[in-house]
Every structure is written in C-alpha cells, then in structure tokens.
Amino acid sequence: MLEASSLAAVAAAIRHGKLSAVEAxxxxxxxxxxxxxxxxxxxxxxxxxxxxxxxxxxxDAARGRWRGPLHGVPLGFKDLCVVxxxxxxxxxxxxxxxxxxxxxxxxxxxxxxxxxxxxxxNMTELAMGALGDNxxxxxxxxxxxxxxxxxxxxxxxxxxxxxxxxxxAIGTDTGGSIRLPAACCGITGLKPTYGRxxxxxxxxxxxxxxHLGPMARTARDCALMLQAMAGADPLDPTASAHPVPDYLxxxxxxxxxxxxxxxxxxFFQELDPEMERGVREAAALLATLGxxxxxxxxxxxxxLNDVTGLISRCxxxxxxxxxxxxxxxxxxxxxxxxxxxxxxxxxxxxxxxxRLRARLARGFTRDVWSEVDALAVPVIPEPAPPLRTxxxxxxxxxxxxxGRFSRLTRPFNGxxxxxxSLPCGVSAAGLPLAFQLVGRPFDxxxxxxxGHAYQRxxxxxxxxxDLG
Amino acid sequence: MSEHKFQQAELADLLGVIExxxxxxxxxxxxxxxxxxLEDGAPPAGATPGSVTPG
Numbered sequence: 001m002l003e004a005s006s007l008a009a010v011a012a013a014i015r016h017g018k019l020s021a022v023e024a025x026x027x028x029x030x031x032x033x034x035x036x037x038x039x040x041x042x043x044x045x046x047x048x049x050x051x052x053x054x055x056x057x058x059x060d061a062a063r064g065r066w067r068g069p070l071h072g073v074p075l076g077f078k079d080l081c082v083v084x085x086x087x088x089x090x091x092x093x094x095x096x097x098x099x100x101x102x103x104x105x106x107x108x109x110x111x112x113x114x115x116x117x118x119x120x121x122n123m124t125e126l127a128m129g130a131l132g133d134n135x136x137x138x139x140x141x142x143x144x145x146x147x148x149x150x151x152x153x154x155x156x157x158x159x160x161x162x163x164x165x166x167x168x169a170i171g172t173d174t175g176g177s178i179r180l181p182a183a184c185c186g187i188t189g190l191k192p193t194y195g196r197x198x199x200x201x202x203x204x205x206x207x208x209x210x211h212l213g214p215m216a217r218t219a220r221d222c223a224l225m226l227q228a229m230a231g232a233d234p235l236d237p238t239a240s241a242h243p244v245p246d247y248l249x250x251x252x253x254x255x256x257x258x259x260x261x262x263x264x265x266x267f268f269q270e271l272d273p274e275m276e277r278g279v280r281e282a283a284a285l286l287a288t289l290g291x292x293x294x295x296x297x298x299x300x301x302x303x304l305n306d307v308t309g310l311i312s313r314c315x316x317x318x319x320x321x322x323x324x325x326x327x328x329x330x331x332x333x334x335x336x337x338x339x340x341x342x343x344x345x346x347x348x349x350x351x352x353x354x355r356l357r358a359r360l361a362r363g364f365t366r367d368v369w370s371e372v373d374a375l376a377v378p379v380i381p382e383p384a385p386p387l388r389t390x391x392x393x394x395x396x397x398x399x400x401x402x403g404r405f406s407r408l409t410r411p412f413n414g415x416x417x418x419x420x421s422l423p424c425g426v427s428a429a430g431l432p433l434a435f436q437l438v439g440r441p442f443d444x445x446x447x448x449x450x451g452h453a454y455q456r457x458x459x460x461x462x463x464x465x466d467l468g
Numbered sequence: 469m470s471e472h473k474f475q476q477a478e479l480a481d482l483l484g485v486i487e488x489x490x491x492x493x494x495x496x497x498x499x500x501x502x503x504x505x506l507e508d509g510a511p512p513a514g515a516t517p518g519s520v521t522p523g
Binding site: 354 | 469471474475478479482483485486487489490493497498499500501502503504505506507508509510511513
C-alpha cells in the first residue's frame with residue numbers, strides 16, 4: 001500500500017530501515033508499468049537509472065551516509081525540467097525542445113537531498129492550457145474517473161502523485177499550473193512566492209509569472225520538498241536571496257488567532273455549488289481550529305487576471321515565437337492562437353502592464369495583508385470537467401473555457417504570492433473538491449502550517465483512487 | 469465569429485483594460501518595483517502570524 005503513503009512516511013521508513021530505496025523505487029516502477037499505459041502521467045520513465053540510483057542510496061545508508069531528508073524517495077519531474085541524459089519535450093512534438101548546459105536547479109537540489117528520479121512527467125503543450133490535454137503525448141487522465149480532466153499544465157505531476165506512481169513531483173505554475181492539477185487530482189500543491197525557487201534549467205513560459213513548486217500528497221510533504229528546492233541561485237537572477245526559513249519547525253504550531261479572509265467578491269461568483277460548499281466548509285473548519293475567519297473585499301482580481309494574462313502572452317510569444325514561425329503545423333490550435341495573440345500586443349502595452357503589476361502588488365499588500373494573514377479561496381470553478389467536452393468546440397469556446405478554469409488561480413501569479421492548494425471534499429460524481437490558501441510574500445511557512453492543521457483534522461488527502 | 473475576428477476582439481479587450489488603468493500611473497512607477505513590493509510585503513524574520521494576534 002505504498003501508493004497511499006505520504007512522502008514523509010516513506011522517507012521515515014527508509015531512514016528507520018523499514019523500507020529500502022530500491023523497494024520504494026521498484027514499487028513505483030511496477031505501478032507505472034501496470035497503470036500508466038492508460039493514465040499517461042509519464043513521458044519518459046527512467047527505470048534503469050532510477051534503480052541504480054536507489055541501489056547507491058541503499059549502499060550509502062548501509063554505511064551510515066544519509067544524503068538528506070529525501071534519501072531514497074522516488075520523485076517525478078515535469079518534462080520542462082532539464083535532467084541530464086533525458087529529453088525535455090516541454091509537451092511539444094520535439095523530444096529535445098528545451099536544452100540547457102546544467103541540470104535544473106530544483107531537480108539537482110532534490111536529488112542532492114536524496115531523491116530518486118523516476119523520469120519526466122506529462123504536461124500540456126509548452127505549459128499552456130489549464131485542462132491537461134496533450135495532442136502529442138496523450139491526455140493525462142484523471143485517476144479518479146479516467147474520463148475527466150487532470151488539470152494543467154502540470155498534468156502528469158498531478159496524476160502521478162494521485163495515482164501513487166511517485167511520492168512527489170515538481171510542477172510549474174504560470175497561471176495556476178501547479179494548483180489546477182493538484183485540485184483536479186485531489187493532491188496538495190504549492191506555488192511558492194515568485195523567486196522563492198530557482199527557475200534555472202526549466203523552460204520558461206513567462207519569466208515574470210513562472211514559479212516552480214512541489215506537488216505531493218500532504219502539506220508536510222510539500223514542506224519537505226520546498227526546504228530542498230528553495231533559495232538563491234547564481235544561475236537564476238530572479239531567484240530571491242530572501243532567507244529560507246525552516247518550513248518544518250512550526251508546522252505543528254496551532255492556528256489559533258490566525259486571521260483568515262474569505263473574499264466577498266469575485267471568487268465565489270459563478271462557482272459550482274458543490275465546490276462552494278466544500279470551500280466554505282474548509283474555512284469553517286479552520287474557524288473551529290481557532291482561526292479568526294472573516295469576510296474581506298479584495299482589490300478587483302479580474303484586473304489582475306487581465307494584466308497577468310497580457311504579460312504572459314507577450315513573454316511566451318517572445319520565447320516560443322520561433323516554433324510558431326518555423327513549425328506552426330506542429331502546434332495545437334490553442335497553443336498557436338495564444339502565441340499569435342502575444343505577437344500582436346504593442347510593446348507599449350506590455351510595458352504598461354509590467355508597471356501596473358508593481359502597483360497592484362503594492363496595493364494588495366497594503367489593503368489585504370493589513371487585515372488578514374491568509375486568504376481561503378476556491379482553486380477551480382467546478383470539479384474537473386469531462387475531458388471529451390472540455391477540449392471540443394471552436395477556438396473561441398476553448399479559449400473561453402480555459403480562461404474560466406484558471407480565473408481563480410491566475411491573480412496570484414501576477415501578484416507573485418504563495419498559494420497552497422488542498423483537497424477539501426468530494427463531489428457527487430466522485431471528483432475532488434479543493435481550496436487554496438494564499439499568503440504574504442515569502443510566508444509559505446504560514447500556509448503550510450494552516451494546511452497541515454487542516455489535514456490533521458480531515459482525511460480528504462488520504463483518499464486514493466481505485467486503479468485496479 | 470472567425471478565428472481572426474475573435475483574436476482581434478480579444479486583443480482589443482485586453483489592450484482597453486491596460487490602457488485605461490495605465491492612465492493612472494505616475495512617472496515613478498517602474499516594473500522593478502514589483503520585486504521591491506514582494507520584499508516589503510514579507511513578514512519580518514521570525515514573525516509568526518497568528519501567535520501575535522491571539523483570538
């Protein structure tokens with residue numbers, strides 16, 4: 001039953017000699033071989049090297065040499081992270097679309113902490129798209145039904161963790177791409193503060209809005225991964241030198257007195273009733289734990305969506321315009337349309353959007369964090385929709401659908417704020433419900449503490465899909 | 469609506485929002501202020517929200 005175990009539990013079992021790294025890795029590889037043909041979580045499985053690495057870690061352990069807190073823990077990495085010896089397709093048709101001289105810093109740090117690399121995970125084309133479909137590598141399937149969206153763009157990361165194919169994964173989030181698949185698949189996902197985790201060695205989609213972060217079963221697991229991933233990096237000038245705290249030190253501290261805001265505006269409009277019930281019940285449970293939960297009115301999140309969206313369109317077209325120019329026939333219609341839109345934006349408007357972003361971030365801090373310590377809001381407007389209908393229709397339909405599905409996550413990319421997605425229920429159709437906690441810049445500690453307190457009081461994060 | 473017309477309409481909407489809001493910006497407001505806003509908005513080192521505001 002290793003598939004139902006948390007990363008922390010497996011790491012502890014290995015540390016105490018109850019499980020070997022080879023056993024943990026073999027278990028994941030066996031499960032991948034058995035179910036991933038239908039789930040499509042992985043693009044590349046690196047089985048031989050994973051087992052070789054695990055054997056090396058077991059030999060180290062036998063000599064009393066422990067690499068770090070993730071010693072022997074099998075992880076998967078979104079296929080836009082450079083891992084030496086493996087192709088990096090970024091969800092495109094081109095196996096080696098992205099190359100870099102060095103291993104992705106976040107991957108290197110996780111491996112330095114003892115993690116085993118299982119391989120590279122599926123994603124939407126160029127990390128665009130909120131639903132988890134991919135025309136080249138197959139649609140990553142939601143493990144709860146097989147017929148519903150897995151969420152994107154870190155679709156394989158969400159599916160792999162939910163299905164027990166990996167104990168944790170790296171995701172990236174430009175408009176919600178960690179939190180959307182975490183919410184759809186019923187796992188925990190953290191988009192850290194902008195700059196908290198180095199982007200070096202990971203394909204950029206929008207350098208102003210890109211974030212790398214952990215996806216795992218629990219808030220504690222995310223804390224363990226973030227501890228290894230976070231910090232300044234000479235290879236990424238946007239990686240912050242802000243001190244990295246001990247994310248585990250206060251994890252068990254009570255949440256009594258913490259001020260949690262539930263927005264009056266925007267976030268609960270046009271929300272699925274089951275989702276609204278789940279999120280409001282989660283907020284109510286935090287109140288029973290001693291948090292001071294109150295309504296709050298936020299600065300207009302739609303403005304943040306528009307500003308963030310325009311910046312992302314321009315930067316993604318600047319980065320990936322060559323593919324659009326040279327091989328447009330290789331791109332899916334949605335990706336092509338998004339890149340074309342970015343090419344049409346005047347530089348004047350892009351620069352104004354960047355100036356506005358700075359103003360909006362400062363205003364949000366002034367108006368919101370003076371009132372509350374964290375926000376509790378929905379992640380997705382409805383439980384994961386059926387995949388078949390989600391990707392049908394005209395371009396206009398698809399763009400509108402994708403925009404609606406990421407409208408609750410995108411504001412916090414533009415603001416650069418940390419946001420933690422947590423499962424908080426199950427719909428009548430058996431699909432996960434989720435809410436996100438959003439906090440002050442560089443205050444992942446508080447989000448993880450509240451998330452951990454919530455998960456100690458609930459068991460939504462311990463549910464597992466029946467995959468036969 | 470054709471794809472071209474749809475994209476033109478989407479672009480016009482986006483630019484309209486940006487240009488309306490940008491009219492309020494002062495000359496001192498530059499993109500680099502975003503990073504400063506994050507640093508300034510971070511809690512002081514060692515501060516634990518909640519413990520300082522008991523209910």
